[in-house]
Amino acid sequence: MVKPGEDLRRNLHDQFERGDVYAPECPSRPLLDHLTSRWGVLVLVLLLDRPHRFGELASLIGGVSDKMLSQTLKTLVGDGFVTREVGTDGPVRVTYALTDVGQGAAERLADLVEWLESNMNALVPA
Amino acid sequence: MVKPGEDLRRNLHDQFERGDVYAPECPSRPLLDHLTSRWGVLVLVLLLDRPHRFGELASLIGGVSDKMLSQTLKTLVGDGFVTREVGTDGPVRVTYALTDVGQGAAERLADLVEWLESNMNALVPA
DNA sequence: CACAATACTTACCAAAAGGTAGGTACTAAC
DNA sequence: GTTAGTACCTACCTTTTGGTAAGTATTGTG
Structure with a gap:
């Protein structure tokens, strides 16, 4: 009912x-x-290493635009995969980190990415 | 040079x-x-179980259209993740299966999917 | 020969993703 | 007060993705 x-x-x-x-x-x-979104995968795998600031992510992820990065981060924060923390003192500093659930997802995505990076050459030359 | x-x-x-x-x-x-494409993930995980025919995939994957399924399969075959085999005798019967590399990728995707299906409730209710 | 089944393809359109350029808000340093 | 740095947001436009509906090609069955 x-x-x-x-x-x-x-x-x-x-x-x-x-x-x-x-x-x-x-x-x-x-x-x-x-x-599994284009930029989501790359963000999550980077955050597995350690928390990152917006600008760090932007420069580490080749080809992403500010707009897409901020949109992707907003979605991941909304889902509960990532936390967003604003530094209280000094100029604007925003740090993104994995939540516990985010960690679980990111580990599996990192596995996929690492596998792909190792096995790329078994695919591309064909 | x-x-x-x-x-x-x-x-x-x-x-x-x-x-x-x-x-x-x-x-x-x-x-x-x-x-990591929308339909690619679902196709690869299904093929991990066993080879499937086009129509089987279409009915197992809720919400996919013929057009998208055939486009997705074409891409995966082109990349070398999946093989496409046409039955020689009888009516048209096409079977899709994983290649060796496809198997490696599909295992990792299945891991991600299973994790998500188990941990969904830690995310959605928030 | 008509009809059904399978695996598509094509044309058409709508929605989503994504890029560029510019603007905003806040703070610190000069 | 002006400038620089950071983290955005907005408007505008193009590209990609995706849906629907119709059509095609092949074969088997009656």
């Missing part, structure tokens, strides 16, 4: 005790999209 | 003995994009 005014998110959460990425309406779908 | 007519792909391959996804021109970048 679902009352019309009730929170849809809550219903989905109840409906999928364990996620199923093959179900189009499962909340894990957007999460997977964010984790 | 690079002659104008020479194969750019070859140069890039020489240049990056080991891939570096943080370098914008590294060939690993597009490969990572294909591996």
Whole structure:
């Protein structure tokens, strides 16, 4: 029984005790999209090493624009993969770090990235 | 020394003995994009179980259109992650399977997906 | 020969992602 | 007060992604 005014998110959460990425309406779908987004992967893997400031990420990730980086970070923070901390004293300094869940995801993404970097040559020359 | 007519792909391959996804021109970048594409992930994880036919993939992956599925498969075949085999006898039957490299990638993606399906509830309710 | 099934492809359109350039807000240093 | 640095945001535009619907090619069945 679902009352019309009730929170849809809550219903989905109840409906999928364990996620199923093959179900189009499962909340894990957007999460997977964010984790595997073009810039999201690269950000998360960098944060696995240590927390980074915005400008550090921007210069380490070749080809990313300010706009995309800030958008990507906002999404990851919103999902709960990353924390955003603003330095109180001095000029503007924002540091991004992994949450506990973010750490779990980032480890698996780093595994994929490292595998790809090692095995790239088995793919490209073909 | 690079002659104008020479194969750019070859140069890039020489240049990056080991891939570096943080370098914008590294060939690993597009490969990572294909591996982590919306439908690519789901296809590869399914193929980890066993080879599948086009129609099977279409019905197992909720929400994918024929067009996107065939485009995704074409890309994965082109990269060398997946093989495409057409049955010689009888009506049209096409079977997709992982290559050896595809297997390596798919295992890592499956790891990520399974982690996400288990940890989804630590993220969504927040 | 008509019809169904499978695996596509094509044309058309809408939405999302992404780039560039410029602007903003805050602070510190000169 | 002016300038520089950091971390953004906004408007504008192009490219890519993705959906729908229709059509194609091949083969087997009746």
